[in-house]
Structures are given as C-alpha cells and as structure tokens.
Amino acid sequence: MKKSFGAKTLVVPTPVWVVGTFDREGRPNAMTAAWGGICCSQPPCIAVSLRKATFTYGNIVARKAFTISVPSETHAREADYIGMVSGKDVDKFAVAGLTPVRSSLVDAPYIEEFPLVVECRLLQTVEIGLHTQFVGEILDVKAEDSVCDEKGYVDIEKVRPILFEPEINTYHGVGKLLGRAFSVGKDIRAGRPR
C-alpha cells in the first residue's frame, strides 16, 4: 500500500553535477546542480535546471555555453561546498582548491580534478517556473584514463559519481553491478518471468 507525499520533487536517483561557466569578466565559476539529465541522443544533449537568482544563470545566458564536471565520491565535500555559496561572493575554485580548465570547444571552464566532464554549447532555454532549464548540446566528453576500464571505456565503478537524495538531503555512492542492460530482461521477453 502506497502512501501519498504530495506534490514535490521527490524521486531517486538524481545526480550531483557541477556546472562550469565564465562570468562577464572571464572569471570561472562553478555551481552544483541535481536537477538535470540527458535529454536527447541526436544531437547528444544534456539538460540542467537553475534558478534565475544564481550567478551561473547569467553566465550561461551571456556565454551560451557550460560544462558539466562529474565529481567522484572523494569530491563530495567540494561538490557540497560549491552548492552552498554563490560565485557572486567568492572564487569557489580558489577556496576549494580546484583548478579551472578552459574548454577548447566551448566558452566555459571545467574542473581539472573531477574525472568526467561534458562540454556543451547552449541549444535551448526552457522556462518552466522557478527553474529555467538549459539544454546543452554535448560537443565532447572527456575523462581521465584512471576511470576507464581495460578496454578504454568509462567505468562507472571508477568514476564513482555521487547521488543526491532530495528529500532528506543525503549523498550516496554507486553500488554493485546489477547486470547488463538489454540483457537481464531477455528471459522475460522469452516468456520466462520469475
């Protein structure tokens, strides 16, 4: 029997991603966002939703570009800090000891220390309500060798991204391998439900 929790943003999993932008003076900024996801395969696009009040909002509007840097679980403190303060007030890279890297493809910086980054040019801006959704076309994905498997593919167990639980506000890591997609359900398709 299910009980009702009302109209709220309660769902799992949500990601912990850090959005990188330049401000009008060219200074790098970063903010943490959990309201986002991939939104198109062709062109490859990722969406992230921000409040207009954020410093990053104005940066994306002005520069028409952003990056997503994916923190590993060892960066939970930095990602949390980046979500707590505004780039209007402080240089978060300097305070957190992180290194901004200028993308060669888009007018935005990413975070050197985070293992996986996505570089986006702004494709669409969707006004929804309190949040504005920015749809970015992915121009490149970059990853550290150290988070790739022996075949050279990005390995989620090495990236170790962070999950955000939006009701009680906790961070969790990635757990065990459950199986292969487009495979573990084949038994059911073949008429063999559990």
Add this chain to the structure above:
Amino acid sequence: MKKSFGAKTLVVPTPVWVVGTFDREGRPNAMTAAWGGICCSQPPCIAVSLRKATFTYGNIVARKAFTISVPSETHAREADYIGMVSGKDVDKFAVAGLTPVRSSLVDAPYIEEFPLVVECRLLQTVEIGLHTQFVGEILDVKAEDSVCDEKGYVDIEKVRPILFEPEINTYHGVGKLLGRAFSVGKDIRAGRPR
C-alpha cells in the same frame, strides 16, 4: 590528463525509470527511460525524453499525462524487459507479471510492484532532436511504507533505485552513504579545505 570521447551521451549517473501511460483504448503501457531528471522545484516538475517512434510518445501526446515508477534493484529484469519491447506489440504488464494501477490524479497508470511513483500532468513538450522532452508537473509522489525510514521519509537505501551506465550499458545499485548535503562542505566554506 583527460582524453576525448567525442560528442555522445556519456555521463553518470542516469536513472532507470519506467514511464506509465494509457493508450487510446485505455490499455496501460510502460516503457523504460534513462533520459530524464527533475527540472523545476516550483511547480515541481520532472522531465523525460522519448523518441517519437515509441508507443509511449503517442500516449503522452493524447492523454497529456504520465507517471514515473521507480524500480528497485530487485526489479532490474522487469525494467530491462520493459525497455526492450514495444507496447504496440505486447502487453508488457501481463508478460512481466506487473500490476497497473490507475492514478486517481492523472490519466495514466503506475506500477504497483515498484516502490516509488510520481504522477504527472503534461506541462510542456520540448522538441530537441531525435528525442522529444516531456515536462510533467508532479501532482503527487507515492511510496511504499516499506521504503520509508523510521521518521516516515523515503529512504534511498530502501528504495534501492537502479543506475544506468549509458556507454557500456550496465545497471548498478546504490552504494554507501557519503554524507549529508549542505553539510559536508561546511569545512571548506569556513576556510578549511583539505
């Protein structure tokens, strides 16, 4: 040193969610989607992106409603199956042994056996490319008592949602608690980086 992977939908984590709809004859359908995320806090909204070729696409356009049912890791087989076949061809609920429940709030069904569900009315339709993004206003969230903690809050460690890795196509579970959001970064804010 990061290496380039090109323009592709490679990021982690992405969710494994099952979108519930009714077709024009009122038959329940379900499809698995990983391209989605929360996209606004007020009104509370969730986005999911689908190809026009899917049966669910037409259902959402016609009914202007959908649900998101969050499978637990014990439902990885069912969620994978639901992502492999089309509701044009088969009654996935019957084949997978799952029970559709008609929402009392929106014109769509959710999955009884999955522990967390989100009921949405269609708010916006965003054409991006191969995928169309449906923005749903969340009218209610429902969860099983069994996935709530002692205070009555939804507990991600009990929901045990599934993560999808879109490059090598694997499913993973949720791992250990890393810390509290808006808390673990306070040391950095106070001038104490690691």
